[in-house]
Amino acid sequence: MRRYSRITGTGSYLPPRRLTNADLAEELAASGVETSDDWIVERTGIRARHFAAADVCSSDLGVEAARRALDAAGVLAQDIDLIIVATSTPDMVFPSTACILQNKLGANGCPAFDVQAVCSGFIYALTVADAMIQTGSASKALVIGAEVFSRILDFKDRTTCVLFGDGAGAVVLEASDTPGILASDLHADGKHVGILCVPGHVSGGSVLGDPLLKMDGQAVFKLAVGVLDEAARATLAKAGKTAADIDWLIPHQANIRIMQSTARKLKLPMDKVIVTVDQHGNTSAASIPLALDTAVRSGRVVPGQLLLLEGVGGGFTWGAVLLNM
Ligand code: ACO
Numbered sequence: 568m569r570r571y572s573r574i575t576g577t578g579s580y581l582p583p584r585r586l587t588n589a590d591l592a593e594e595l596a597a598s599g600v601e602t603s604d605d606w607i608v609e610r611t612g613i614r615a616r617h618f619a620a621a622d623v624c625s626s627d628l629g630v631e632a633a634r635r636a637l638d639a640a641g642v643l644a645q646d647i648d649l650i651i652v653a654t655s656t657p658d659m660v661f662p663s664t665a666c667i668l669q670n671k672l673g674a675n676g677c678p679a680f681d682v683q684a685v686c687s688g689f690i691y692a693l694t695v696a697d698a699m700i701q702t703g704s705a706s707k708a709l710v711i712g713a714e715v716f717s718r719i720l721d722f723k724d725r726t727t728c729v730l731f732g733d734g735a736g737a738v739v740l741e742a743s744d745t746p747g748i749l750a751s752d753l754h755a756d757g758k759h760v761g762i763l764c765v766p767g768h769v770s771g772g773s774v775l776g777d778p779l780l781k782m783d784g785q786a787v788f789k790l791a792v793g794v795l796d797e798a799a800r801a802t803l804a805k806a807g808k809t810a811a812d813i814d815w816l817i818p819h820q821a822n823i824r825i826m827q828s829t830a831r832k833l834k835l836p837m838d839k840v841i842v843t844v845d846q847h848g849n850t851s852a853a854s855i856p857l858a859l860d861t862a863v864r865s866g867r868v869v870p871g872q873l874l875l876l877e878g879v880g881g882g883f884t885w886g887a888v889l890l891n892m
Contacts, residue, residue: 572700572708573747574892576640576739579860580631581732581847582619591616591729595722602725612823616732616848618717624658626668628735629713632856633672639863640739642707644672647739649705650679651696653688653712653852655881656719657681660769664713674709684755685763686819686880688712688852693740693876693888694751700742711737712852719765721779730821731780732848736856750805751888752798759883762786791825794885795877796832802875802887810835814872815862819879820844820854829877841867851880868892 586594588604595602607613619628629652637644650672652665659667665679684691689712696708713735720728740747767778795818803809810833818826820843830840843858850857855876862868870892877887 568744570701570703571743571746571748572697572740573743573745574738574890575741576636576638576642577737577856577860577863578632578635578637578639579734579736579857580628580635581617581734582623582628584618584620585615586618587615588613588729595725595728598722600723600725602729607729610824611730612842612844613730613848614845617734619715619733623715625654625656625713625715625735626658626664626671628715628733629664629668629711629737630671632713632735632737633668633709633711636709636737636739640741642739644674647674647707647709648677649696649699649708650674650677651682651692651708651710653682653684653692654714655683655685655688655851656715668711684880684884685882686821686849686851686854687878687882687884687886688880689736689855690876690878690886690888691753691884693738694753694886696740697748697751700740706742708740709737710740711735712854712856714851714853716851719778719780726784727780727782730849732850734847734850734853734857736853736860738856738859746891748888748890750802751886752802752805753886754794754798755882755884757882759790762790762883763881788822788825790883791821791879792828795825795829795879798877798885798887799829799833799875802889806889808873808889812873813839813875815839815841815868815874817841817855817858817862817874817876819877820847820858821849
């Protein structure tokens, strides 16, 4: 009998400090940076974001999301046999955030590693976990997206600092006789490294290059809309499905206009798209599992439904996963 993987629990966590657009605009104004709630809502759909306290790391947010996903799945931490953390804001250069999180969770012993694919990280991590479960290398995996993007934002650059927030989302993915994950499709094109990056690196005891996020917003927008459509169609085709079969599209939560364009191209009404970007901004690798968990806990996503998750981000990376809940 073929072995599949299936999501059996979801969880998420946002740090308590919430800033509305007005709160952020007020803080930025103090350092001479001008923005407004109207501009941010109209161009991005974002109304608020959460920022972690200075001593809180990605692993702290991730472990809270993981505990909630374990509770929802009815799985004990010690029974987890694989941990993958998708993050671009790791706690340390090394070891991985996954190892740090594993120890906080008390799931010591199982393989644990990070995946770095920026905002596509959760899609990459879920695909890797699915493959490891299908081949029998794992049976109960924790797949987590966790980010503290506030640490890498340039608060003097209003074109980027209003877009991002901190948070984490997690799923428990278990081996199953019936298909959960039906198909996935991953891509990267390194020629676009420069349009979205944090170019700094650690060298000889200091940071060389700029350690803050740089983005060509319009280039990212154009590329994102095209590749998300391609990834959605390729993933659906692999499973012999069409967009009309989808119950919910759960895209990376970067910008409402990117989500609207993607939905339009797939001829999906916006009431089939899970949107949480308004509440937490772009949380990079955390955004898809955060949106999924919000949709599960609000009763919109229920067992038996067909979900298309898709991500796009720095690298440039992109991909999609089609699954039955
Ligand atoms: N507040 C007020 N005004 C602003 C702000 C701000 N925060 N930021 C820029 N502006 C101004 C600009 O200075 C410019 O003014 P000007 O016309 O006087 O020169 C004007 O607004 C328009 O700026 P544009 O950059 O042309 O605005 P655009 O409509 O392209 O929107 C945005 C910018 C929102 C970044 C858009 O390009 C976008 O959504 N890009 C996608 C990027 C994205 O979502 N990235 C997320 C990370 S990547 C990922 O997750 C896939």
